[in-house]
Amino acid sequence: MAHRAKRLTTEVGFPISCIGVTLGNEVVLGGGGGPGRSGVKNKLAVYSIDSAGLELKKVSEAILSSEEDAPTCLAVHPNEKIVVSSINTCKDAIQKGNNSNCRVFELSKKSIKAAGKAAKTICSTSDYDYQKCIAIDALGKLVAGGSTDGTLAVVQYPSLRQAFPYVEAAGEVNDVDFNASGKWLAVVTDSELKVVSTKDGSLVQNIDGPHTASGQPAVFRFAKFGAGNKSKLKSGTELKNVLYTVLNTKSRKLAYIAMWDTKKWSRIATRPVCQSAITTFALSPSGKLLAVATASLQIAICDAHTLKVLMRIPAAHSFAITALAFDRDDKHLISGSADETCQVLKLPETWPNAFDNVADLVMANLQAVIITIVLLIAILVALLVRG
Numbered sequence: 001m002a003h004r005a006k007r008l009t010t011e012v013g014f015p016i017s018c019i020g021v022t023l024g025n026e027v028v029l030g031g032g033g034g035p036g037r038s039g040v041k042n043k044l045a046v047y048s049i050d051s052a053g054l055e056l057k058k059v060s061e062a063i064l065s066s067e068e069d070a071p072t073c074l075a076v077h078p079n080e081k082i083v084v085s086s087i088n089t090c091k092d093a094i095q096k097g098n099n100s101n102c103r104v105f106e107l108s109k110k111s112i113k114a115a116g117k118a119a120k121t122i123c124s125t126s127d128y129d130y131q132k133c134i135a136i137d138a139l140g141k142l143v144a145g146g147s148t149d150g151t152l153a154v155v156q157y158p159s160l161r162q163a164f165p166y167v168e169a170a171g172e173v174n175d176v177d178f179n180a181s182g183k184w185l186a187v188v189t190d191s192e193l194k195v196v197s198t199k200d201g202s203l204v205q206n207i208d209g210p211h212t213a214s215g216q217p218a219v220f221r222f223a224k225f226g227a228g229n230k231s232k233l234k235s236g237t238e239l240k241n242v243l244y245t246v247l248n249t250k251s252r253k254l255a256y257i258a259m260w261d262t263k264k265w266s267r268i269a270t271r272p273v274c275q276s277a278i279t280t281f282a283l284s285p286s287g288k289l290l291a292v293a294t295a296s297l298q299i300a301i302c303d304a305h306t307l308k309v310l311m312r313i314p315a316a317h318s319f320a321i322t323a324l325a326f327d328r329d330d331k332h333l334i335s336g337s338a339d340e341t342c343q344v345l346k347l348p349e350t351w352p353n354a355f356d357n358v359a360d361l362v363m364a365n366l367q368a369v370i371i372t373i374v375l376l377i378a379i380l381v382a383l384l385v386r387g
Helices: 091-095 354-364 366-386
Strands: 007-011 015-020 027-031 042-049 055-064 073-076 080-088 100-105 112-114 131-135 142-147 149-156 176-177 185-190 192-197 205-209 218-225 242-249 253-262 266-274 278-283 288-292 297-304 307-315 321-326 332-337 342-348
Touching: 015 073, 027 073, 027 332, 027 354, 042 112, 055 112, 055 342, 080 131, 112 205, 131 176, 142 176, 142 185, 149 176, 149 185, 185 218, 192 218, 192 342, 218 278, 218 307, 242 278, 253 288, 266 288, 288 321, 297 332
Parallel strands: 015 321, 073 131, 176 218
Antiparallel strands: 007 342, 015 027, 027 042, 042 055, 073 080, 080 100, 100 112, 131 142, 142 149, 176 185, 185 192, 192 205, 218 242, 242 253, 253 266, 278 288, 288 297, 297 307, 321 332, 332 342
């Protein structure tokens, strides 16, 4: 429940655009002010979590060039102390087609250092385009990135050579994710969900015309394959054979999570989770929990088996929530914001019951409830005066 949740917010001094968690449960933050002379430095920084006080303690940081963009997305390697991040180069290089945006960084106890060569994973020669999302497969052999220019790039690690030619998407790529085996890759745009083979980029499945269970038009925002070796839904479907998609209605007044059976490519369930557009989405390493953040600055945590909302955190940050990540043990949820803060939320060992969830919903919409009550009282008084 929101009022029982233990959390601590830490000022980090730069707008956060992306978050990752290492094998050692350290938090990697990326962000900054971008190119120019804003005075806000572009950084990658590593923090440890003090579990007792939930305080973030800086371990190391890399201050990046002010002539280049801030990190726009990052992924932590599953087996090595490596982070792969997309950072646009300077405007002149981009316009000449030399945007070596895909960078590899090595993490040590005291430093973050560039490792190996950078690679180009964006086709566009416009400095307005950038790589919006990134993922590394479970074996750590492939890196996928989706860009605002509508292209998907997949490169081999550590060589960063193209695994297969660019794949054209139906629009700006919102999210990418590998399935557990690494054989499939989900690619999401507003109007289309593609699943392609990681062998050659060939199409495995295509779902377009996103809509809610009632048929209301929507847009795809995120997609994540389920995790967990033996965990199953009540229907018997294994979580590793589930694909979660986030649907925002075109009115942006409701947001849903849908579950798909990737064996039959049928929709298992669709459930409303928020009354505002979802802006970021995360799946816990165990595959048991989902987390979303919304345009109304709320964070919600859901049961990955049922899509039931377990907890809501209203007003989690003071400005846009840009990134979410669970730690490796499902004990903490880390959120980052453009307000230059990072918040650590301690997850409960047992989850609130249905009554608590109703109370959370009321708290999340308290302002609207108060305004409604005041208006009803005003109407009642007016009627009594007239009568």
